[in-house]
Amino acid sequence: MRRAKELLVWRELQAAHGGATPNLFTIGAVGAIDLSRPCTVLGGRNGSGKSRLLRSIALNLGDDGLYLDLHHLCEQALIVLRSLKNLEEMKDELGRLGPDDKRLDDVRRVVGRDYESVDWYALDVGPEGDEIAAKFRWGGDTGDDPLTPYFTVRYAGIEYDALEMGLGEFSVHFLLWILEQFKDRKNLVLLLDEPDAYLPPVGVERLLSRLLAICQKRSWRMVISTHSEEMIASAVDHGAFLLLRMGAGGSTDAFHSQDDPTIADTLLARPPIERVLFVEDESAWYLCRALLDHGDRGLSKATSLVWGDGNGYMTPLRSSLPRPPEPELAFAVVPDGDQRGEMSDAPIAGRWPLHFLPGSVDPDELFRTLKDDPAALADALRVDVAELQRKLDDLEGEDAHDWVNRLGEAYGRPHVLTVLATSWAQTHGDESATFAALVRAGV
Template identity: 50%
Template sequence: MRRAEEVKLWPSLKTGRRDSPNIVTVEEVEIDLNEPCTILGGLNGAGKSRILRALADGLGDTGLLLNVHALCEQVLAVLRSRDDFGEMKDEFGTLGPDTKCRNDIERAVGREYDFVDWYALEIESSDATGAGLFSSSGGELLLPYFDVQYRKVRYSSREMGLGEFSVHLLFWILEQHRDESGLTLILDEPDAYLPPVGSSALLTRLLRVCRDRGWRLVVASHASTMIADALAHDAFVLLRVDDSGRTVAIHSRNDASVGDLLLGKPVVRRVLFVEDESAFVLTRTLVEQLGQRTLRETSIVWGDGSGYMSELQAHFPKPPEPAISFAYVFDGDKRSEISASRDRRWPVLFLPTDMDPDELFKSLRSNCADLAQRLRVPEVELQRRMDLLEGENPHDWVNELGDVYERQRVLRTLAELWVDQNQSLAVKFTDDLRKVL
């Protein structure tokens, strides 16, 4: 699967889902099986594994529950109990993988193999404690065995690291079920042995498999990258234990910040360049209207005027598939001076109105009562201060007020008051920001 197809995968899944929900309630946790993918997360003890087991029990033959961590331990214990499996494979033909499946494995593992051969070895039940999942139609037990070569080094399942082995094992099992329809694939931490980049690649590949086979996917994971992907597409459900000991669920569709409990500092997804500190505070307050997660994923850079932004606009290229988005947010009074960016350059936005932020802030002097309440200072005192500053230009007016009542506090208060009192203009700016980013 090419990168361009990966980018379109989530939207294609959403397009293909049924409009009417198919809610399954598991211990008061609701899971919509008409959603193509649901990622469950939560702190240890929140009940993720228990909910998955109960879901699988309720679905019966239409649910396939795989605890990859436990399966790896079981299969490797058998593989390492004898040293003749390498010879046994010569008695059996290879089971694949085919080109598409091999590509999925290589992408998740992060290796381009010279060759990959899979086998299913028939063994006695006495040699396969805990491996009864892989039963053949004749009643024998089938043991997965993998033989690969990477950069001219050949090795088997026995020598694989846990991350590599877990990916092969997972896709080997999925291939045994490839002809089944209507399955809900239920996975308990399939990425436990993988690095973050592997977790994201694994989820993408699993989504591709489920899309192609018409399956649904429910995954429990601790991986920040997998949770972040799910949050970005309204597919995350946080499980937590309430004060009464019940496991309750919160869907990211209802609370965009629900993943903050499990994620560290969010990855920066966008950078906004602004002219100065006043523009920084106003822009930050406007971006906050889009939600706390959007704010935490946005870095706002300010300098000394618009000159550096014009230079960047002229020379800073925009690649076809950027990992981070950029935009130039000029003050409103620059509308007649700054032109739109040329092709393959990052977009230009303007702060609301035709004034610069300091002018907007000074215009709030007529709202002395509101301003005094937010600054927690006596209205009479604030009015007297502003009377003394009446003749100052807006930039100096803001600076002088900041010197008296602490600069950052004043800037935040002025920005929040202006946004609260100019919601229609604030919404227009955030709509424009969504469009360009």
């Protein structure tokens, strides 16, 4: 499976489960998880309740849920393997269990090693203690004997086994080995507790895509907890992320990325800045940021905004700022919309691009149009609508600049500018998307 196909798996899986009847599992005082969804990625700070939630779901589902705490399973399996003195004899007696060509390709891709050979075995031995041994009865039947996996591989002409593998490599083999024990099960809910903890970022993305492909093939659904930024970002992009937070009284509250695409921002590192946009003033700064946030969240995160004192500095800046053939950082100037008749956005060889803000007036004029829906504006500002209406009546006749300034004096300037810019961008989605597309293409 190559990267292009990996990126399609999300959509294929979601399409296959489209229209499924919701199966809600309540979480704490706020939120719920829909177990009918093909995949949900759980994230949150340590102690937010990710593992507790997975165990609670497993208990609720019974035989229809498969809960795997890969950390603990790996630890116990390695204890068993280290205690055995006759591994070679045991594996020879039992014979090779796998992997088949599909799982071989999966393990190669996730681990990042082009193995010459891989052999999987199932040893008729388990950990000590009934409770732990029960986790190694993969059929779930108490009459089944516990089985411990054992792996041997050949890579770059060197043969080595499970005891010589790093934890990341061993955990990938172990997880895929476990899933093969359940390959004939249908409609299973796979509950994975941080299976990617030992993997580098590139391995995390590949692991997730393969788990999704397995779920699609077997009509499974999956809930997976993680701290991986790559996995969280991918889930947010596909509306499949659930943020857990510790609520009042120690309960766990849940918030879905479908309701708020920015919900995971506190868990993700800011990407490196790729471009700098120069805008006219403070109002333009807030509007430009809101347009990018609403039009292209990823673009916004990688863009820095700089505002000056009007547009007078823009033409000299554009004509003097060097543009090398392969710049590491891109620039653009972004005048207000009322400058369309004064400045040209036609491309000029050797100069950085120019993009106008939407409309044909300055941002304050755009912001003032929001007064036409005082109920929506009051809700956004979190003030009483009657109180706001009195303020708007008092501001009637003010020019746009003074209107914004006085509203800022009443309710706090940063708060007011944020609300005005965000509200305008949200109610003008097409303009936001068009502006973001121009910025991305232009620089």
